Amino acid sequence: MEHENDVFLHQIDEKILCYHGPIIYEAKIIKAQYLKEKGPYYYVHYIGWKQTWDEWVPQCRVLKCNEENLKIQQQIMNSLEKKNKTVDKTAETAAAAAKKKASVLEKGKKRKREISVKKTDDIVKKSKIIIDLPDALRTFMIHDCNNIKSRMFVPLPRKPTVSDIISDYRVWRCEKLGNKDSCNAEEIIIGVHFYFNRCLGTRLLYQLERHQYKEMREKFKHLDNSQIYGAEHLLRLFGK
Incomplete structure (x- = not known):
C-alpha cells in the first residue's frame, strides 16, 4: 500500500x-x-x-x-446530437409514409390491408433481437408487471440508474477483458445507452406509468432517461 x-x-x-x-x-x-x-x-x-x-x-x-479532452467531450456531444437528428428525421419520414400508405389502403380491399399488415408484422419480428433471459429475470419481469398493474410504481429517480449500470459494466469489462474488441464493445454500450434514452417513453413503459414519466421529465429536464430510471426498465429493453 x-x-x-x-x-x-x-x-x-x-x-x-x-x-x-x-x-x-x-x-x-x-x-x-x-x-x-x-x-x-x-x-x-x-x-x-x-x-x-x-x-x-x-x-x-x-x-x-484540458483542451484535448474538451475537444473529445464536444465530439461526443456532436455525435449524439447528429444521431438524435437522424432518428427524429427517420421517425418523421416513416410516420409520413405510414400515414400516406394507410390512406391508400383505406381505398383498397380488406384483403390488401391484411396482407400489408402481415408484411409489416413480419418485418418487425425479423428486426427484433431475441435474448434468452434467465428464468430468475423472467420471474422478476412478471413481478414487475404485476406491481405496475397494482399501481406499485418504481420510486424515481432510481439508484443505481441505467447510466450507473452501464458505467459499471464498462469498468467490469475493462478490468476483466482489457482492450479485446474494445471498439466494438464500446459501440454496443453507447448504442444500448442511446436506444434506452430514445425508446423509454414510447416502447418501455406501461400505460399506467406514463403519468409518472411525464412528472419525471418535467422535474428533471436536464437529465436523460438513463439518469432517472434503473434496472427494472433496462431489463424491459432486452425482454420485451
Missing part, C-alpha cells in the same frame, strides 16, 4: 472531466480512495448537478480537464 499515492493521477478539489454513461461532464473531485484489487477511485461532484448525483467512480472514467 505504500505506493498507493503513486497511482492517483488526479488530486482532491481538482476540476476534471468525467464519463457518466456515454457523455463526458465537468466535475470536481471531492475525495479519493484506493480500493484493494480495484485501484484508485474518486468521489466526484458533477458541476451544476445536485449533490444527490455525487458518486464514486474508477480512475478510468476520469479525464484531465
Whole structure:
C-alpha cells in the first residue's frame, strides 16, 4: 500500500472531466480512495448537478480537464446530437409514409390491408433481437408487471440508474477483458445507452406509468432517461 499515492493521477478539489454513461461532464473531485484489487477511485461532484448525483467512480472514467479532452467531450456531444437528428428525421419520414400508405389502403380491399399488415408484422419480428433471459429475470419481469398493474410504481429517480449500470459494466469489462474488441464493445454500450434514452417513453413503459414519466421529465429536464430510471426498465429493453 505504500505506493498507493503513486497511482492517483488526479488530486482532491481538482476540476476534471468525467464519463457518466456515454457523455463526458465537468466535475470536481471531492475525495479519493484506493480500493484493494480495484485501484484508485474518486468521489466526484458533477458541476451544476445536485449533490444527490455525487458518486464514486474508477480512475478510468476520469479525464484531465484540458483542451484535448474538451475537444473529445464536444465530439461526443456532436455525435449524439447528429444521431438524435437522424432518428427524429427517420421517425418523421416513416410516420409520413405510414400515414400516406394507410390512406391508400383505406381505398383498397380488406384483403390488401391484411396482407400489408402481415408484411409489416413480419418485418418487425425479423428486426427484433431475441435474448434468452434467465428464468430468475423472467420471474422478476412478471413481478414487475404485476406491481405496475397494482399501481406499485418504481420510486424515481432510481439508484443505481441505467447510466450507473452501464458505467459499471464498462469498468467490469475493462478490468476483466482489457482492450479485446474494445471498439466494438464500446459501440454496443453507447448504442444500448442511446436506444434506452430514445425508446423509454414510447416502447418501455406501461400505460399506467406514463403519468409518472411525464412528472419525471418535467422535474428533471436536464437529465436523460438513463439518469432517472434503473434496472427494472433496462431489463424491459432486452425482454420485451
